[in-house]
Amino acid sequence: MKFNLALKLAIQNMKANKQIYIPFVISATLTVSMFYMIVSLVTNGFVNEQGGSAISLFGLGALVVAVFSFIFILYANSFLMKRRKKEIGLFNILGLEKKHIAKVIAIETITTFVMSLVAGLIVGAVLGQLVFYGIDYVLIVKQDFVFSLNVLPMLFTGVLFAGIFLTVYLFNVFNIQFSNPIELLKGGQSGEKEPKSSPILFILGLISMGMGYYLSLTITNPTQAVVLFALAVGLVMLGTYLLFNAGTIIVLKALKRRKRFYYKPGPFISISGMLYRMKQHATGLANICLLSAMVLITISTTTALYVSAENIVSLAVPEENILSISNVEYLSTSTFEETKVEPILKTVREKTEKSSLEMSDLRSYSRMTLYDNQIINDEMIYRYSGKIVEGEENERVNIRLIPLQDYNKLTGESLTLNYGEIFIGDQTNLISGDTFTIEGVRYQTEVLEKMPDYLKSASPSTKQLVVIVPDMNTLLSIQRTVNDYNENFSEFVSKEISWSTNGSQEEEIAYAEQMSEVFQNKGLDSPFYQNREQFRVGYYDITGGFLFLGIYLGFLFIIGTVLITYFKQVSEGYEDRVRIQAMQKVGLDKKMTRKATRSQVVWMFLLPLVVAIIHTMIAYPILFQMLSFISIVSHPTLMTTFGVVILAFTIIYGVVYQITSKIYLKIVE
Incomplete structure (x- = not known):
């Protein structure tokens, strides 16, 4: 096949499937921009000069975004290819060899990659400075720093997403090579067989979920909470996947057995529609549920940490300046005061008098x-x-x-x-x-x-x-x-000594640096000095970094939730269209169709959200213990942030429901 023909076919295919290709390119563009922005933070000269915890936090964030991008793009691609199986099978039957189809898919993949990469870098560059302003605010750094267009972050981004799209291409070609045309033509109807229920997986899901919940609800020790948090999360994730895959089928079959309830137009359409495709879409619902829980937990905990920062600053350094002098030589009280405490206090008074502070x-x-x-x-x-x-x-x-x-x-x-x-x-x-x-x-x-x-x-x-x-x-x-x-x-x-000084943040930090230098390198008996403003800047470096990273990753997870929901709704709409239209031909009116399908969509939307909120509420005790390990967060503060974040996310989720349900109903009708 000549390149021009392959290019023409690739462009026609992308135009014909624009309803799925456009969201796919948008999702890839957003993940490219998110990764590019956070890698730019890691490699930025100003951030590296500041040091502290920000570099390691943003490095961790870059790793999370990279892993998320890989999984998410592969997941979105699976919806895209599922929609196109019949089309590819038709090409095969009409005479195109699999190597020709692979060539067309290669052009489509390269085109999508280039569009996503270029658009993502542009969006990342435009939003980058806004991101820097945000970091400047949450870290209370009183210096301006610029989002510079460096080659290294662009190179990292290009290499990562080239690898992701290469994996996508190889995955698609592998599936086509080992499928015959008839299987491809039937790919769109592969989920129509009623799935078998699995009581064993259902019981395993209950056990796994129960163990994860038990750990969260019974741990009262902060150190233990930090150690066992990953185990609890793993158990809940496993239980979520098992219960969505096995439990939903068992519940739907139980409703189907209730003949008086089931054999009515509304329940018949909604339950049968959910049942026959639950096997293939249960994992998608579980993913939406877990992503939603990640959004709620990540943003709530990091916000609570940031809100509580002033409390920990006040308790950790209760006075503006604190000096501790240890009697390591076991001197008598009078000798210790005369030979150790008074000389140091004299130095402190002299240095303070020479500064601009009183x-x-x-x-x-x-x-x-x-x-x-x-x-x-x-x-x-x-x-x-x-x-x-x-x-x-x-x-x-x-x-x-x-x-x-x-x-x-x-x-x-x-x-x-x-x-x-x-x-x-x-x-x-x-x-x-x-x-x-x-x-x-x-x-x-x-x-x-x-x-x-x-x-x-x-x-x-x-x-x-x-x-x-x-x-x-x-x-x-x-x-x-x-x-x-x-x-x-x-x-x-x-001897614990404290005193107050009055001045601006810059003056206090300069004073603290001067006093710290005075007490450096004095051996074991050197005084331990703390300044509240200096501690505040260092602490906000940690909590502000956590807040920024939490909101950043939360926004990324929201994007993932929205786009996975969209892909799922479009895919299900095309699958349901033939079945619904067949029912309408035998006498089902459009009003009943709309009512039944809307009921089905509501249940498919509410289930992940409700389970995500339950996960978040059960996770509250272990999260509180973990936050207690690193900071001071009160129950009212944490409960308030959880409530506000859950409410805000529910509103966003509701807007997504309204948009995607309209798309679904339009496709079905």
Whole structure:
């Protein structure tokens, strides 16, 4: 076959099937533009100069988009080729050899690839700067950066999609080579046989789904949630596919057996229509369901993280500047203050005076924090004591000990303690009685009615007990006792100093960088310094990156959901047209046809959405535990974001239903 003839046939085929080819090219164009934009972020000079977590997040996003693009284009192509099987079989019967058909398909594939790649790069370049503005906002970076047209991202994009379209071409040619013309001619009716139900797969689906749901609903430990999340997701995905493929057929056959219900025009058309094609379209419904769940979960969780960012910033760095100086040399309290604390404070005052900022609200207190202990029967079990009891029920607890004199000075209160008494700041009710034992000494306890926020734990996944001891001698006695357990590790008493500074974000960050440089390379006893504004920028680098990536991937999944739905509706419309028109010829009126087909479309649309919302609601507990592991997200915040995202997605999904159902009804009628 000459090239001109093959080219002419390819163009005619694409024109004849424009109702499916145009959405296919649009979907490929959008995936090309999405991949190009995110690869441009990974390779952008400004983003690389900023460093931080953004590079790794965008790299992960590029990988997800690449995998999604590969799967999605192959999936969309399967709808396209299913619609064209009869046409290809006809070509074969009329005398075209399979190698000629392969040549025509090669031209169509190359044409589609070039159109998608060029259009995708143009769309990506146009939208790229808007994407950069979005990142600039969510990362609170106060510097402008430009979306530059670099060759490397274009090359990456071209290579990836060339590989995807080559795979599509080989897949199509393989199917044609191993199919005879009669099979191709009947390809459009291949789903008309009533599928067999499979109780075994249905039971396996229930078990898999039940196990995934059980993990989500019963896990209460954030660390365990992070470890088992992938397993729970895998079980729910497997259960979804099995139940959509096996469960829907069992339910439809059960409805069919109800003769009084089934043998009416409406139920007869809708149930029989769904039943005969469910075998081939159940996977598509499961894909729509899972993509919808991904949209809901991805956007909801990342938005909740971003909304809660200020909360974690305030708790992690409760004062604008915090300095911690550890007594690693075990000096006496007076010597430590004189030789370590005062010289450093003098340096801080001098550096602050030379800056454009003013120091205010200076306060300090001594403390010792013991990490990863246990509290069993109102007794502290030190982590190196050899008495730690392994088990999920015995959570680890941080214990912060503060002398009463320092606590009163810090809070402005006038509390008193006798020997053998302590005050307890218990955020999570770790102590059940009125005594608490520390290293063999039992203390009478009194709960603090009010405790400053900066003494509370910065994360709900970290349990902390604040203990106010009578004096510094009691604190040092506890220090000596716990340090006897492990000769290779020592606990230190530290001086915590905080102060406020007033200035713009740029001035605060410049000040923080200057102070950090002062305390660098001073050995083990170097002070640990934190500035709230510096921490905020770094934290927004993480949460802002998550938010951008979540919305970006959520938008990609929405595109996938919309286009898969469109392809499915068009494909089903052509399959149903012959059957519906045959019924109309034997007396079924158009009003009843429209009512029955609309009912069928509604059920096919609602099922994935309803199941996706159920998946999202069941996933809520494990997602909350995971978010607690990395940040502070309250139940009201997370529930609100879930509700808003579900509502917004339902509206979008409803619009898609209205558009695609009209296309379906137009094809059928």
